[in-house]
Amino acid sequence: MDGMKCVACGKTARPAKLSFQGQAIDGWKCKCGVEYFQPEQAQRILLLNQVRKEQFRVKVGKVRSNLILRIPKRIADALELKDGEEVTLRVEGSGEIRVLTG
Numbered sequence: 001m002d003g004m005k006c007v008a009c010g011k012t013a014r015p016a017k018l019s020f021q022g023q024a025i026d027g028w029k030c031k032c033g034v035e036y037f038q039p040e041q042a043q044r045i046l047l048l049n050q051v052r053k054e055q056f057r058v059k060v061g062k063v064r065s066n067l068i069l070r071i072p073k074r075i076a077d078a079l080e081l082k083d084g085e086e087v088t089l090r091v092e093g094s095g096e097i098r099v100l101t102g
């Protein structure tokens with residue numbers, strides 16, 4: 001990322017690692033103190049913080065002998081999950097499945 005012109009003071013804001021709503025985010029920081037967040041990353045963090053507060057009811061399906069779960073689009077977008085990506089499943093307790101991405 002290159003520098004960008006600061007709207008507040010007119011100087012050049014430099015690329016920086018910043019924090020937005022408790023998450024690390026790329027952006028630009030100006031010497032005058034104003035921070036600019038990378039807009040796509042900011043949008044994803046907002047979505048992530050939204051879906052973290054929600055519960056999703058989904059139906060168990062079946063493909064051949066395996067059962068499948070559909071992951072709602074908003075969750076996939078928030079976690080940047082892609083078709084074909086591998087995740088790790090772990091059974092916790094007697095009624096909980098944890099899905100680890102990445």
Ligand SMILES: [Zn+2]
Pocket residue numbers: 006007008009010011030031032033034
């Ligand atoms: Zn500035």
